[in-house]
Amino acid sequence: MKEFALMMIGAALVNNVILARFLGLCSFMGVTTRVDTAAGMGLATTFVITVSSMADWAVQTYLLNAYGLGFLRTVTFILVIASAVQFTEMTIKKVSPSLFQMLGIYLPLITTNCAVLGVALLLVEGRMGFLASTMFAFASSVGYSLVMIIFAGLRERLVLANVPRLFAGPPIAFIVAGMLAMAFMGFSGIATS
Amino acid sequence: MSRDALNPSPASRHLSPPSVEGIARVVRVSGDQVWLEPEQTTSCGHCASSASCAAGARAAAGIGTVTSRLQARRFVLDNPQGSSGFHEGERVVVGVSERSLFSAALTAYGLPLVFALAAGSVTQAVYGADLTTMLGMAGGLFLGLLAARLKARRLAARGELSPRFLRRASPDETCGTLEERS
Secondary structure, X not given: OHHHHHHHHHHHHHOOOOOOOOOOHHHHHHOOOOHHHHHHHHHHHHHHHHHHHHHHHHHHHHHXXXXXXXXXXXXXXXXXXXXXXXXXXXXXXXXXXXXXXXXXXXXXXXXXXXXXXXXXXXXXXXXXXHHHHHHHHHHHHHHHHHHHHHHHHHHHHHHHOOOOHHHOOHHHHHHHHHHHHHXXXXXXXXXXX | OOHHHHOOOHHHHHHOOOEEEEEEEEEEEEOOXXXXXXXXXXXXXXXXXXXXXXXXXXHOXXXXXXXXXXXXXXXXEEXXXXXXXXXXXXXXEEEEEHHHHHHHHHHHHHHHHHHHXXXXXXXXXXXXXXXXXXXXXXXXXXHHHHHHHHHHHHHHHOOOOOOEEEEEOOOOOOHHHHHHHO
């Protein structure tokens, strides 16, 4: 239990997908102008990463490893991720058309989010069991969502700040992102192993 | 319905609760119902290549294209402040409250995940095998989706999932300018 908790804290905070592994930077800069859209995107990505990691683990264990097809890993995972996104889109549409109307816009963007593939490949390196790998993927995506929401909150405040014209817009956003990354480096002091 | 009533003043906009706004185009008006299609928004904001990367897809209609996705996301507004004032091709600004968006996202994505992870953890604790854990988690996900469906029905009954008409869009208004304004 303790190992699980430490692994999840490590995945979410210490080795954060965005600020430590530099994955998912497109959505990090593109969808963080408002907290609500960042939270929506974060939750959608969390769902897709977790569901696709479940499928990736099964494919890796029962297909790629079993038949010595490890060299097809990246291509297979891309296919699995695209299928997971499509599955999510169809399911949300079936569960509630109103929810699909409201949230459907985030889903196609996730297919091309490198954080999803990055986490799937990290799982293979980890050689974990099914539950551990799913929890690792969930914690990684929670870390992703957390940073998205924090950064969106900072950018909302930046709009109200008196920023010099030269730094207004993306430049100050990049500077703030750098400071946020340095702040997250503080978590590396937590011993997770 | 007068033109002014359909275009609230900027002062009255600030009185309404914070909402996520988007631009939609009127595609059909029938009686008291107005059918709207959301305008395509760019994934990464306003990069220089967004026009070239979306233009071809936007023009074509077929499975997986932007056009087909937009058609799938068409929605209807019942009598939005007197639907007689609307005509096809008109651009309007619609919005949903921030709280509704967050609760919708929690319902659609959070609830099934919680069910799946809880079911997977319980199955692992009881049986301890990967295959059974996988089946347990898939069952939990299914149950979670059913729970999400029930919650979504409740939200829809309260009208929290329906976009509201806010105002007519000015000709130079785009999703980008809406974000800057908010």
